[in-house]
Amino acid sequence: MSAVSPRDDSAALMPPPSLPSTSASPNTAAVDEARLTDDDIDALISSLQPHEELDQLRAIEKTIRETQSRRRREDEEMRAKMHALDSALSDLRKQSTRQAADWRSLAQHAETIEKLDNKNFDLAKKINEQESLLSSLQTELLELKRAAEELEEIDVEDESEMDKDALRLRIFRGLGFLPSKSTDASDEWSTLLVRSDTRNSAIHFDIHTAHLKQNEISPLVLADQLWKAAE
Numbered sequence: 001m002s003a004v005s006p007r008d009d010s011a012a013l014m015p016p017p018s019l020p021s022t023s024a025s026p027n028t029a030a031v032d033e034a035r036l037t038d039d040d041i042d043a044l045i046s047s048l049q050p051h052e053e054l055d056q057l058r059a060i061e062k063t064i065r066e067t068q069s070r071r072r073r074e075d076e077e078m079r080a081k082m083h084a085l086d087s088a089l090s091d092l093r094k095q096s097t098r099q100a101a102d103w104r105s106l107a108q109h110a111e112t113i114e115k116l117d118n119k120n121f122d123l124a125k126k127i128n129e130q131e132s133l134l135s136s137l138q139t140e141l142l143e144l145k146r147a148a149e150e151l152e153e154i155d156v157e158d159e160s161e162m163d164k165d166a167l168r169l170r171i172f173r174g175l176g177f178l179p180s181k182s183t184d185a186s187d188e189w190s191t192l193l194v195r196s197d198t199r200n201s202a203i204h205f206d207i208h209t210a211h212l213k214q215n216e217i218s219p220l221v222l223a224d225q226l227w228k229a230a231e
Contacts, residue, residue, distance in 0.1 A: 136227040143175040143230070150174050176230045179207075194229040203229045 150170075172179060178193040192205045205226065212222065 132228070135231065136224070139231045140227060147171050147174040177226065192226070194226055196230055198231055205229070 169179070176195040176197070178195065179189045180191050180193065181189055188209065190206070190208045192207045193202055194205060195202045205222075207222065211217075
């Protein structure tokens, strides 16, 4: 065997020269691609708009509050309407319900209505009669006032010789009553002419006793007819 020189041994112990590593290059490129640039960061920040999101949340909350308030108002209105309807229904029930003591059959109800109608008719008739009587009394009062004025104008000294019948006749004529006698010698007044200044008319009345008895005309009825004719 040949002897090995020290130089050769030291060369054998040296590691082989390192070659350029080709495996590190792809990893470095991936890291560079995943890294955010300044433009990417600015775009991300600009995409996040907290003010708009807050405004949207506030709008949603406002809509919810308005909806709740509207529902409460509608509920109160419905409750008020239901209360009014309940009151109206209660009133109708009270009006339509008859008490046992006040209940009447249809025949009794019709009879009661007829009695009330007759009573109203009688009252209206009495009212008309009273109004007619009042009108007659007013007319009589006016005639009496006029007669009193005429009497005041009479000279007592000139009328001293006037008898009672002549004075009564003058008063009657002043009231619109003009009595007359028949052609016979009877002292009884037979006819009476009643003059109405309001209607500008005159009506003849037969006041003979026999005529009044035959027609059953009482003095009260005759007086009422005379005063009505003189109105």
